[in-house]
Amino acid sequence: MVNWYKTWNNPLKNVLWWLVIIGMLGSLPLAYMRHQTETSTKNVEFVFDYRDLLDISDVQTNPQSFVAQQLKNMKAAGIGSMAVYESTLGEFKESRHIELYNSRDAAALTQTFGDPNENFTYVLFKDSATQQKLEPLIQKTFADLNVGIKPWSFKNRNGLIIQMSLDDASIKGMDPDPITLQMLKEQGFQIVVRLSNRRPFVTNEMDKFLKQLHDIGVKRIIVDGNEVPGYTEEDTEVSLNKMADLLNKNGIGLAAIELLKEPQKGFNTLAKQTNYNVVRLHSFTEKDGEKLMEPLKKAELEDRIQGVADRFVLAVKDRNIRMVFLNAKPLKSLDKGKLVDPLSAFYESLQGKDGAIPRIEKAGFTLGLAQTFDVHTTGWQKVASAFMLIGGLSIIVLMISFFIPEATLVFFVLGLIGLVGLHTLSANLYAQALALASAISAPSIAIMLAIRTVRSGAAAKWKSGLAFALWTLIKTSVISLLGVVYEVALLNHITYSLVLQQFRGVGALHLLPIAIAGVYLLFFSENNTYSDKIMNIRRILTSFISVLWIVVAGIGLAAIFYYLSRTGNEGQASTVEKLFRSFLENTLGVRPRTKEFLVAHPLFVLGAYLSLRYRHAVYLIFIGVIGQLSIVDTFAHLHTPLHISLIRISYGIVFGAIIGLVLIAAWEIITRSWKRWVPKLSK
Known part of the structure; x- marks a missing residue:
C-alpha cells in the first residue's frame, strides 16, 4: 500500500506543474473577454x-444672470450634463419661480392681522406661465399627502395656501422642475436625474414619470439617498422587479457611486434586473471643493488644481470611471472678505494647463454620454471552469508540497472533493476562495523556489551573478503571474468591474505570502529530516531573548505596521510621496508601485547576485516576496483595466531591475574600496 501511494505521490509534483500551465492556458480566453468588455x-x-x-x-x-453665465462656462469647460433632483418648494424659490411665506410673513405682507393659531405655507407664483407649469405639480404632491390646499393671490399674482408649516412643506419631494428641465435641454445639456425613495412607490405613477424623463432624453439616474426607488422593508423583490421593468421599458440605466461608506439598499438587485445597465461614478464632493477655496498662495492653489486634474484622469483611466460628478457650494472667506466658490478652479482643472479633459482625450477617451460596458461572453466559460478548478487546486497543492511533500496526493484528492462541494454550495464563494488561495500560493511558490535554488547550491553553478539575478527576477515574476491568470479568470463577472461585488479576503494576500515564505526560509529550506526541523523550531522557541532581539522585533513590527498602513485603498502617503507619485503618473502615463520598483525588486536582485558568494544573502531574496505579492495584488483591483495593471507591473520589474543593478554596482564599489583601503589604514 505504501509503495503504491509513493508510486503515485512522488511524480505528482511534476504533473501538478503541467496542470497549472494547462489550466492557465484554458483560462486566458476569459481574461481576454474581460479586456474586451472593459474597453468596449x-x-x-x-x-x-x-x-x-x-x-x-x-x-x-444677479442670480439668474450668474446661472446663465456659469452654464455657458461649464459647457465650454466640457461639462455636458446637469444633475437635477426631485424638486421642492425650497428649490423652486431658489430658481426664482416662486416666493414663499409663512403665516406671519404673509400677514405682514398683506398688512392684516393673521390667525395666531395658523402656521401655513403661502406660495406666490412668478407669473401665469410659471403657475401653469408648477401648480399641477404642487397640487398633486400635497393632495397625495392629504394636505389641504387652496388658492391665494396678492397684488394680481396668483398663489396657493398649503396647510402645512413652511419648514415642513419646503422639503417635500415632487417631480423635477419642468421649467429647469426644458431650459437645460434647450441649452444642450444632457439631463441626469437624482431619484430618491422618499415618496411612496406607485407603479403607474413611476411609469408615467419615467416616460416623461425618457421623452426629454434622460438615459441614467443617480440614486439620491441610502435606498433605491422601489426599495421597501416588505415585498422588496417584487417592488424592485417592477422598478427594474420600468427602467428597462424606458431605456434608463443607473450610476454606481464609488467609495460609498455603505452600499445603497437594493442597488445590486436593481442592477441585476436591468442587465447591469450601470456605469461607475466618481464624486467630487462639496468638501473636496472647499480645499480649492482656502486662503492659498498662487503656487499652492495651482498645485491643488493640478491635483484635481490628476484625480479625474486617474479615475477614468485607472478605475473604469465613466461619469464624474461635480459638487460645489459657496463659502464665506474671512481672509478675502467675500463669498467664494470653486467654479473657476473647476474650469481650470478641466481645461487649463495639463487639464483633465485634454489628457483624458489623449488617453483615447471621448466626452459624451456615459454608456454601459458591452459584456463579452464566450461558450468556453463552462469548459474553462474545469481547467480553472484543476489548475487552481494544483497551484495550491504545489505550495503545500514545499512543506509536506509526502502528503501531496492526499491534499490534491481532499482539495478536489472540497472545491467541488464548495462550488455546489455557492458558486460565488467557490470562485472567491479559489481565486484568493491561488493568488496567495503563486507568489509564495515563486519566492520559495528562489530560496531553494540558493539553498540547494544550484545558484552557485552560475558563472555570472548578474545573469542569475536578472533571470531569477524574471522567472519568479512569471510564476507569480500564474496566480494572476486564475485570479482574473475566476472573477471575470461584470459585477467585479463595476464594484457591485467585492473580492473578499484580499487583506490576507498582503501578509500570508510573507508568513509562508518566512516559515519556509527558517524551518523548511534546508534539506533535513522532520526531526531536525522540529529541533530547529524548539531551539528558536527556547532561545535566550536578549534586548537586541526585542529591539529587532520592535523594528520588525513597526515595519509591518508601516507596510499595512500603506496598503489598500485606505493606505496613507506623505505629501512628498504624493508629489513623486504624481510625477511618475504624468511622466510614464501609468505609475509603478513604489514598494515594487524602489524596495522589493531591487533588494531581490541584489540578494540573488550576492547569494552566489554569501549564504545569508537569501534573506534579501526573501524581502522580494513583497514585490511578488504586490504583482498579484495589483490585479486584485478588479475595477482597474487589465492593460493598465500589466503596464504597471512591467514598469515595476524593469525599473526595479535597473535600481537593483545600481545597488550591485554600489556594493562592488564599496566592497572593493574597503578591501583596498582598510588594510592600508591599519598599517
Missing part, C-alpha cells in the same frame, strides 16, 4: 449638480 466603451460624462449651482447663485447680486 470610451465615453466619459462630466456632470454638475444643478442644485449646487442654485445655492451659489443665491448669494450673488
